[in-house]
Amino acid sequence: GQQVMQIPQYQHVQEGEDFTTYCNSSTTLSNIQWYKQRPGGHPVFLIQLVKSGEVKKQKRLTFQFGEAKKNSSLHITATQTTDVGTYFCAGRNNFNKFYFGSGTKLNVKP
Amino acid sequence: DGGITQSPKYLFRKEGQNVTLSCEQNLNHDAMYWYRQDPGQGLRLIYYSQIVNDFQKGDIAEGYSVSREKKESFPLTVTSAQKNPTAFYLCASSRGGLGNEQFFGPGTRLTVL
Secondary structure, eight states, X not given: OOSEEEEOSEEXXXXXXXXXXXXXXXXXXXXXXXXXXXXXXXXXXXXXXXXXXXXXXXXXXXXXXXXXXXXXXXXXXSOOGGGOEEEEEEEEETTSOEXXXXXXXXXXXX | OOOEEEEOSEEEEOTTOOEEEEEEEOSOOSEEEEEEEOTTSOEEEEEEEEEXXXXXXXXXXXXXXXXXXXXXXXXXXXXXXOSOOOEEEEEEEESSSTTSOOEEOOXXXXXXX
């Protein structure tokens, strides 16, 4: 079954609105990664979180790793049309298994 | 210019034929991976290799085979035993093993008619 769940599956926002995608694992993760895939493209690594409760920022993007290391979120402030794409989380569990979430497809209307 | 190349970008095959997808990297990475991506789903791991001449099955290895004779190359064969082979196939590599930052190739879209 799906080891890493991601919600929502789709999100449509008006340019300038905020966006958040959530990632939940059934087991504790040793790390969590986030990737972005533009339409017609391939996934590109954004960031990796390792520590419990860790928060990292990249310009308008904020990434969080939950205290229990079972969930994570990506928040984009004031979306732009360049943010369009599918955002995936991916994590390694304590059994050395690595899973990608199903992704959240973001559409931004200008 | 370092990176991962996959060829071809689009591939069409008749049902019952084996087909081999190529993946080459010049990043000097030890680990390489093959993923399958279907619409509305995330990436599912087919096979991965942490070193030359060694590879491990991922979650959906049935109907696929790989080889890792050179560090730079990790070809994937989609055999006739794969029941639903039409998909987007992505190759990736990383400096370390599973759980490290992965660099992806542009992908091959395989259509079996």
